[in-house]
Amino acid sequence: MRAYYMDDDLVGDQRxxxxxxxxxxxxxxxxxxxxxxxxxxDPAGEWQSQVETIADERSYRNRDICLVTKEGMGDEFEKNLKRFYHEHMHEDEEIRFIIEGSGFFDVREHSTDAWVRLHLSAGDMIVLPAGIYHRFSLDMGNKSRTMRLFKDEPKWIAYNRSSATDTNPFRLDYLKSLQGQDVSVGA
Structure with missing residues (x-):
C-alpha cells in the first residue's frame, strides 16, 4: 500500500x-x-488463515466478496464508480482485503481537510474507523475483487457528507478520538 496526499489541482478521471x-x-x-x-x-490460499486471525481478533463475524469490473457490472459500472467516489462515512468500521486487482481509498485528514490517497493492491487490508470521511475508486486497472468484513450482519449504509453527518454521533466520536477532547459541532 502506498499513501500520499492527493493533488487537488489535478483534474480528470478519478482512477x-x-x-x-x-x-x-x-x-x-x-x-x-x-x-x-x-x-x-498465495495460490494455496494460506492468506485466508491470516485474514481469519485478524477477523477473530477484531470480532468480524461476517464477510462477502465484492467484484468491481465493467464486465461484472455492465451498464451500471460508471454509475457505481461515481457513487463509490462520493464522500461519505459509515457508522461502522469499513474493513476491506484486496484479493485481486487494485484501487484507491481516499480518507480526509481532519486537521487539514486534505485527501489522503491510499493505493491498495492484492494482499492489502485496511480498516477505516467509523465516522471517517472517505471514498473509493478503482485505479486504471479497472478491477477489484475485495473481501468485505463486518462485525455483525452485513450492512453498508453510506452517509454522504453534509451538515447532518458533521453532527452524527459516530462522526463526533471519531473526532473526539483524534483530538482526545470535546469536539465542537461542525469541526
Whole structure:
C-alpha cells in the first residue's frame, strides 16, 4: 500500500493517481485511525488463515466478496464508480482485503481537510474507523475483487457528507478520538 496526499489541482478521471508527490507517513495514518496490513495472496490460499486471525481478533463475524469490473457490472459500472467516489462515512468500521486487482481509498485528514490517497493492491487490508470521511475508486486497472468484513450482519449504509453527518454521533466520536477532547459541532 502506498499513501500520499492527493493533488487537488489535478483534474480528470478519478482512477488516475492524482499524486502530489508528498507521501503520508505511517504515523499520520495511525493518527487518523487507519489500520493496515499486507498479507500476500498465495495460490494455496494460506492468506485466508491470516485474514481469519485478524477477523477473530477484531470480532468480524461476517464477510462477502465484492467484484468491481465493467464486465461484472455492465451498464451500471460508471454509475457505481461515481457513487463509490462520493464522500461519505459509515457508522461502522469499513474493513476491506484486496484479493485481486487494485484501487484507491481516499480518507480526509481532519486537521487539514486534505485527501489522503491510499493505493491498495492484492494482499492489502485496511480498516477505516467509523465516522471517517472517505471514498473509493478503482485505479486504471479497472478491477477489484475485495473481501468485505463486518462485525455483525452485513450492512453498508453510506452517509454522504453534509451538515447532518458533521453532527452524527459516530462522526463526533471519531473526532473526539483524534483530538482526545470535546469536539465542537461542525469541526
Amino acid at each position: 488516475l493517481p492524482h499524486d502530489s508527490g508528498r507521501s503520508v507517513s505511517d504515523e499520520t495514518l495511525d493518527k487518523l485511525g487507519v489500520l493496515r496490513w499486507h498479507i500476500p495472496v
